[in-house]
Amino acid sequence: MNVSRRRFLTTATALGSAVLLAPPGAAHAIGGGIPDYRPTKESLDTHPVPRWYKDAKFGIFVHWGVYSVPAGSARQMAAEWYLWYQSFDTDPTWKYHRDTYGQDFLYDDFIPQFRAENYDPDSWVRLFEQAGAEYFALTSKHHDGFALWPSKVTNRHAGRYGPKRDLVGELMAAARKRGTVRPGLYYSLGEFFNPALGRPMKNAYTGAEVPMTGYKPVADYIGDYELKQLYEIIDRYDPELLWADGQWFRPAGEPPWRSEEPLAHYYNQAKNRSRPKGVVVNDRFDTHFDYATYEQRTNPTMDAQKWECCITMGYSWGYNKFETEEDYKTSEFLVHLLADVTSKNGNLLLNIGPKPDGTIPDVMQRRLRDIGAWLKVNGPAVYGSTPWLRAEEEGSPLGIRYTVGPGKFNIIVLGAPSGTLSVPADIPHSATSRIRLLGHNRPLKWTRSDGKLHISVPETLPSEIANTFTVDWERR
Amino acid sequence: MNGVGAHTDTLGPALSVTTEPAEPAVGAAVTATAVLVNDCPFPLRGAVLYLVDPGATTAARTIPLGDLRRGAKITRSWRTSMPADAAGDIAFTAHLVFDVDGRSADCARAAKTVSVPYEPNGVRDPYRTFATTDDARFGQYGSRLVIWAGGADLSGGRDEKGGIRLPGAAATSSVVQVKTVSLTGSDNPSAKYGIAVANDLTAPEKGGYAVLTMSQSYGVEFMTDSDGDGHLDTWAGGGASTHPAWLRLIRSGATYTAYSTTNGLAWNEIGSVTVPSASGVLDAGVVASAVNLNHPGTTVRALFDHFTVEES
Numbered sequence: 001m002n003v004s005r006r007r008f009l010t011t012a013t014a015l016g017s018a019v020l021l022a023p024p025g026a027a028h029a030i031g032g033g034i035p036d037y038r039p040t041k042e043s044l045d046t047h048p049v050p051r052w053y054k055d056a057k058f059g060i061f062v063h064w065g066v067y068s069v070p071a072g073s074a075r076q077m078a079a080e081w082y083l084w085y086q087s088f089d090t091d092p093t094w095k096y097h098r099d100t101y102g103q104d105f106l107y108d109d110f111i112p113q114f115r116a117e118n119y120d121p122d123s124w125v126r127l128f129e130q131a132g133a134e135y136f137a138l139t140s141k142h143h144d145g146f147a148l149w150p151s152k153v154t155n156r157h158a159g160r161y162g163p164k165r166d167l168v169g170e171l172m173a174a175a176r177k178r179g180t181v182r183p184g185l186y187y188s189l190g191e192f193f194n195p196a197l198g199r200p201m202k203n204a205y206t207g208a209e210v211p212m213t214g215y216k217p218v219a220d221y222i223g224d225y226e227l228k229q230l231y232e233i234i235d236r237y238d239p240e241l242l243w244a245d246g247q248w249f250r251p252a253g254e255p256p257w258r259s260e261e262p263l264a265h266y267y268n269q270a271k272n273r274s275r276p277k278g279v280v281v282n283d284r285f286d287t288h289f290d291y292a293t294y295e296q297r298t299n300p301t302m303d304a305q306k307w308e309c310c311i312t313m314g315y316s317w318g319y320n321k322f323e324t325e326e327d328y329k330t331s332e333f334l335v336h337l338l339a340d341v342t343s344k345n346g347n348l349l350l351n352i353g354p355k356p357d358g359t360i361p362d363v364m365q366r367r368l369r370d371i372g373a374w375l376k377v378n379g380p381a382v383y384g385s386t387p388w389l390r391a392e393e394e395g396s397p398l399g400i401r402y403t404v405g406p407g408k409f410n411i412i413v414l415g416a417p418s419g420t421l422s423v424p425a426d427i428p429h430s431a432t433s434r435i436r437l438l439g440h441n442r443p444l445k446w447t448r449s450d451g452k453l454h455i456s457v458p459e460t461l462p463s464e465i466a467n468t469f470t471v472d473w474e475r476r
Numbered sequence: 477m478n479g480v481g482a483h484t485d486t487l488g489p490a491l492s493v494t495t496e497p498a499e500p501a502v503g504a505a506v507t508a509t510a511v512l513v514n515d516c517p518f519p520l521r522g523a524v525l526y527l528v529d530p531g532a533t534t535a536a537r538t539i540p541l542g543d544l545r546r547g548a549k550i551t552r553s554w555r556t557s558m559p560a561d562a563a564g565d566i567a568f569t570a571h572l573v574f575d576v577d578g579r580s581a582d583c584a585r586a587a588k589t590v591s592v593p594y595e596p597n598g599v600r601d602p603y604r605t606f607a608t609t610d611d612a613r614f615g616q617y618g619s620r621l622v623i624w625a626g627g628a629d630l631s632g633g634r635d636e637k638g639g640i641r642l643p644g645a646a647a648t649s650s651v652v653q654v655k656t657v658s659l660t661g662s663d664n665p666s667a668k669y670g671i672a673v674a675n676d677l678t679a680p681e682k683g684g685y686a687v688l689t690m691s692q693s694y695g696v697e698f699m700t701d702s703d704g705d706g707h708l709d710t711w712a713g714g715g716a717s718t719h720p721a722w723l724r725l726i727r728s729g730a731t732y733t734a735y736s737t738t739n740g741l742a743w744n745e746i747g748s749v750t751v752p753s754a755s756g757v758l759d760a761g762v763v764a765s766a767v768n769l770n771h772p773g774t775t776v777r778a779l780f781d782h783f784t785v786e787e788s
Binding site for chain 2: 329414
């Protein structure tokens, strides 16, 4: 199943890319006869969550930017917020920065050290494949306002400073070339500091206003800058997913973000092509959304509304050089989390924070490969699955999660059971059902008594982390 | 499949549940009706509809529907009732699973929800109540336990709380566990609810006393009475609060180890403490306090679920 999915994605993205080569005027509204979306919440709310996103279950979040140069000030510190923390004398980062770099060394002085000299987007995509991820979201611009693509509305970007490369474009091209992982982009609507927001950058120690590297003066932060950047990344990179953030850093006067305009454009350009494609947005555009975001937490109950758990491996989203192996979640926990999230109608967006040279820390690579190894066997219980009547046996010491796949009912046991696995007998089965263990080559013996199914567990299990028992389910 | 899958992108199918009567009283007979319309641009393959009574985790009816063409409309009713011992959001639920194609399955879920307020209806055997604050009240709804309580503090200095206990439940090696569902009625960040154990919870001075609580906003607290005088004198915990959460206290002789989890996947150890006065089989229960020393007159409603005491 996993193999055919990969093949499908390759075909899909190849076709999608080809469409983009057509001149703008060639696109026409087919999209199954769906009328164009209008820039209103009511109209946008008619947009469906695309099938690919429902099926994907697992994606990779990538937080990469200038903040990966200082790489935090301590353990358990969100390194991507370095600029903000460093700006307040009540925060330990303020003192750390002064003691480490000196009070005249500004945040923007880190930009030349953000060089991406070992950035290999092909190897990133291969790693995402090895992890079994179906999509990713790269921070095209985080709260520090430094864009990773050559934006036309500012010079504060990686094409002009630092790497002097289109970091976004290279990764999107690598993803499209391999056709295995759907590319998405994160974009922060607001910024920590920006003269157009009414919050200019300052030297945190002298209070003196300082220039914001690359800033091009604009009269209207939203209309002249933020919305234009959103249109840029939509039209230039054609992402499958847009992940908004930073909506709380509003311009003075707190005007609305007007996200309905780019979202309608995003949806319409995705459907008004000879081969429409599904695109998806999260819930931080301050208006309509396709799915709900659960940051650093999970939804404890099954939810008919599609949702996504985004979570760090350690504590920080951006690379934090102070984090040690023990700060990272274990592969076992991450696999269990993926099974839990999947059983409750969520997706897991697991974060990595590359170093400023573009390399991905070893511990993150190991975690991703461990998940990939588990998915290689157990993927059929994850990809393309949907929640059953209940996700788990709540209150039971037995750690199990249920999913439904085409023609299959899946029992994912969090751990390595031994002897007999007993589950309530209301799980779908018939007298002739065959029960298998993914990664094991023979059907298992089972009996029914006392309101339970008792499944004989093989002595040798495919995984010490989690194992999937599947029941053939004809449903006819 | 057209190669990009967009033709199976859909908001549907449309599933809804209604009840007759529309606002049923507690204990009343109810006819619930699920209506399914396949407004997807493709047939639903191998559809199975589950109809679920309030509070149940298994289906009252399981209805294989086979393949449902575009535009198909299915109506199914089931006779049930408003449970007499349930409160909160009482849901009559329909859950549909189906295959989109050979690669994808999908589901739809809908519920008619009736809100019933929790009332202090007391507890039933084998539960007993106890209190060191005079305004405590108690309720039991299925697997849910409810405590309404004031109380100035729940700590070593003042120990004012309401509690529900299982007398003599925690053997020498045992696991006490509960889901802390919600704590409402006060914005006081120090208000707390959770597990308590003691040789005799009505008389902590008899030894073996410990509490493991989730506070409104200040995270988990694990307090024990290390010298058997009935006063909590050790503390561990902190961090952020989450509601719901799970609390677990493992007793191994006189050693108590406390854990919490927000997701049931990874249990975080809060601390491990020796309580030398623990003796024999302990009382185990749940407690709540408004910690209203600085919030005079406020009370809380603490809601628990799945309270268990198991020998390990």
